[in-house]
Amino acid sequence: MPLPHGRSSPDAQDLGFDPAELRARYRAERDRRIRPEGNGQYERAAGRFGYYDEDPYTEAPSDRDPLCDRVEVVVVGGGFGGLLAGARLRRAGVESIRVIEKGGDFGGTWYWNRYPGIHCDIESYIYLPLLEEVGYVPKWKYAPGEEIRQHARAVGRVFGLYRDAVFQTQVTELRWNEAESEWLVSTDRGDRIRARYVVTASGTLSEAKLPGIPGIETFAGHTFHTSRWDYGYTGGSAEGNLHGLAGKRVALIGTGATAIQCVPHLAAGAAELYVFQRTPSSVDVRANRPTDPAWAASLTPGWQRRRRDNFLALVTGDRTEQDLVDDGWTSSARLHQKLIPSDSHREGHPELSAEENERAYELADFQKMNEIRARVDAVVTDPRTAEKLKPWYRYMCKRPTFSDSYLQTFNLPHVTLVDTADQHGVERITESGVVVGGTTYEVDCIIFGTGFRVGLSGITSGRLPVYGRDGVALTDTWREGPRTLHGFYSHGFPNLFQLGPLQNASSVNYVHILDEQATHVAEVVAAARARRARYVDPSAGAQAAWVATIREKAADLYAFQAECTPGYYNNEGRPRKRSESYGDGPVAFHALLRDWRANGGLSEVLVDAEGDDRP
CATH class of the missing domain: 3.50.50.60 (FAD/NAD(P)-binding domain)
Structure with missing residues (x-):
């Protein structure tokens, strides 16, 4: 003012x-x-309260033989994060992609949440991803949940992600096999799937x-x-x-x-x-309203990215003309x-x-x-x-x-x-x-x-155990706090990518954030395939430098959040002393990733066939 x-x-x-x-x-x-x-x-909706977590929308899973095969990529989670990872990887030329999803279909939070009146509170034209690729314009400025769920299914169809997907299945362990340079993915259906790459996108509104x-x-x-x-x-x-x-x-x-x-x-x-x-x-x-057909007909290629970027710039303080x-x-x-x-x-x-x-x-x-x-x-x-x-x-x-x-x-x-x-x-x-x-x-x-237990994924909560090189548990390496490069990967856990807010950047339109993350993962995987890298694994030095950057740039919101009424934003009145988000914000972070990819950053994560002798 x-x-x-x-x-x-x-x-x-x-x-x-x-x-x-x-x-x-x-x-x-x-x-x-x-x-x-x-x-x-x-x-938790588990244990004695486990019945609150049961799926009311899909019949109980039928018996099937456990899968014991090999794919190039396993994606854990079939919400928009997993769908975007699959779509961007498919565009990068990866054919063998298996999405493993707990629910009975794609959709993630929009599969589970179907309560009366459900709508998204972010404008549909920037929230629903891949609109131009799917060839769809939402019917309302703020889309109802069923329209969003059907769009998630459309993404799965357009990008061929149903072909190898398995539903009503939960991943129970990820274990790295150094000799084969691949992950062994175990599930609650007895599956033991081998995968060169694993992308976790289990969401932060899933429990x-x-x-x-x-x-x-x-x-x-x-x-x-x-x-x-x-x-x-x-x-x-x-x-x-x-x-x-x-x-x-x-x-x-x-x-x-x-x-x-x-x-x-x-x-x-x-x-x-x-x-x-x-x-x-x-x-x-x-003030929700139907989509104006004349406006929809006037849209030109690239309209969604322009609109989405404009929104992100505005809510992060950039000055824009419109x-x-x-x-x-x-x-x-x-x-x-x-x-x-x-x-x-x-x-x-x-x-x-x-x-x-x-x-x-x-x-x-x-x-x-x-x-x-x-x-x-x-x-x-x-x-x-x-x-x-x-x-x-x-x-x-x-x-x-x-x-x-x-x-x-x-x-x-x-x-x-x-x-x-x-x-x-x-x-x-x-x-x-x-x-x-x-x-x-x-x-x-x-x-x-x-x-929901906001901000917790299976990996960060420990409910999805991850064992990397030499059988080391990821949670053990994070005892003093998360250790990643750009929030995506951790040293000693090759070919494992995590989508989420940790040591990354965030925004109120989180699907935009997930799309930028999925695009980055697909670019890194494409580079690894093109260069015939043995695997993707950040060097210890690059990881340490990023953790230091997170600490240096972290916004100090403790005083503000301590004054807030209790809720999930401030950890129920106990705000965390340290932020794990990139302090310069999402616009700067996305620019940093593009620059990193274009100017030699990939050398920090691509390991050749001779092994890893980087600092």
């Missing part, structure tokens, strides 16, 4: 609000919600979590997690019409991005709906620096000191959140309910949400918002209901909209 002429710091009268009062309110609201156990408040509420297992009614929506119970489809809830009392626990979309449909179907909220989301205008996407993300781009640090964001107003820049940023943040809270007052008729729905925290403390129907739902007489902040969440669950503040809310069904 520009400062008043001749003044270094505007006061409350200039602003129309008191920053000191807002800071105090934010801290008080944060403290109401912090729990000492942090992420320990959640349960549902449940709240560790006492008595959760005693409830006698019906329960399920939103990522495994039970349409057999609710009736209807992702478009709504949940006729199976007629006459039923329903509880939804959680008010994040999923709740924002499914609450209106639950309210339309249920006789009574109780929404249990620890922290309200910030809810801005969505905003091609023009939505809630780009209009609030100034505030994204707390999620996506970059050189451009750090520049801020160059005429101001670092302290003045931070002050200007904070004031812009206050103003945006005041607008969000004012919208609640304008939409929700009951003042007490409206007050509970107001988010009292900085804009990027939680992922922003967008809806034109969520807030309106709380004006319905049969919808009750139950605020649990003073109890730090739901107190307990009984055979017949949910208890908060000593009051039992009798319900027939409890739906858990409690999200």
Whole structure:
């Protein structure tokens, strides 16, 4: 925000609000919600709760003989990361590609999440990958989940990835065979597949979590997690019409991005709906609309990349002449620096000191959140309910949400918002209901909209053991922290590529990030094949230099996140001391990779047939 002429710091009268009062309110609201156990408040959807992880969309896998064959590339995961890896490798000339996927089809998070109202919150024209290659233009500015899932399947068909794919199968171990220069890939179906290269793309939204509420297992009614929506119970489809809830009392626990979309449909179907909220989301205008046929017909080759790059530049602080996407993300781009640090964001107003820049940023943040809270007052008729729905925290403390129907739902007489902040969440669950503040809310069904263990893949959590050269476990080499080159590969684990945010770069449009990563992996594999390299393995020196770069450039967001209300952005109120993301941001990182590939960087990872004598 520009400062008043001749003044270094505007006061409350200039602003129309008191920053000191807002800071105090934010801290008080944060403290109401912090729990000492942090992420320990959640349960995995495994073990005694394993039934929450079962697949409701595909019949139980039929018996098949274990696979004991050889392919050139195994891709672990069939979401957009795995599909992009397969597509880019196919374009690079690799024919033998096997995608191994836990679900019954391609789609990843869009296979599992089919709850009513599900849409992407990133514009479809930049979120859905490979649109030009597939020959498709989405039907809506913000695509519904089923359209996205069908597009994932189309990518699989266009690039021939169904041919060797195996579904309803989970990789259980990766083990390097030095003598053969290949990986042995073991699965829960008894497969022992040999592969020259392995690409892991198992995602960071793949493991549902449940709240560790006492008595959760005693409830006698019906329960399920939103990522495994039970349409057999609710009736209807992702478009709504949940006729199976007629006459039923329903509880939804959680008010994040999923709740924002499914609450209106639950309210339309249920006789009574109780929404249990620890922290309200910030809810801005969505304004979804159908794709204009004339606009779609006017698109010229390269349109998606231009639009996607324009969005990334805007949300990372670059100055552009035109905003091609023009939505809630780009209009609030100034505030994204707390999620996506970059050189451009750090520049801020160059005429101001670092302290003045931070002050200007904070004031812009206050103003945006005041607008969000004012919208609640304008939409929700009951003042007490409206007050509970107001988010009292900085804009990027939680992922922003967008809806034109969520807030309106709380004006319905049969919808009750139950605020649990003073109890730090739901107190307990009984055979017949949910208890908060000593009051039992009798319900027939409890739906858990409690999200995922964000940022964890099978490799980083240790659930997918990886053994490299000399049988060394990857988790052992990472005891002092991750050690990679560019986030993709680790010394001593040849021909293993990891897609994900670790020591890489990120953005709110994560599919764009995955496409840049898949393109890089395909380029490296193509170079290894062309040069007949024995394998791809970063030198110890190159890896150490990259880890040092990550440490040097890491953005210090600890103070900001420590002030935030607890959530997955700040590790449930326990922000990590050290960032593992590239501090100059995704635009700079993607440029760095292109320069590295073009100017001799491949010598740091390609090992010839004589072995590895590099430092």
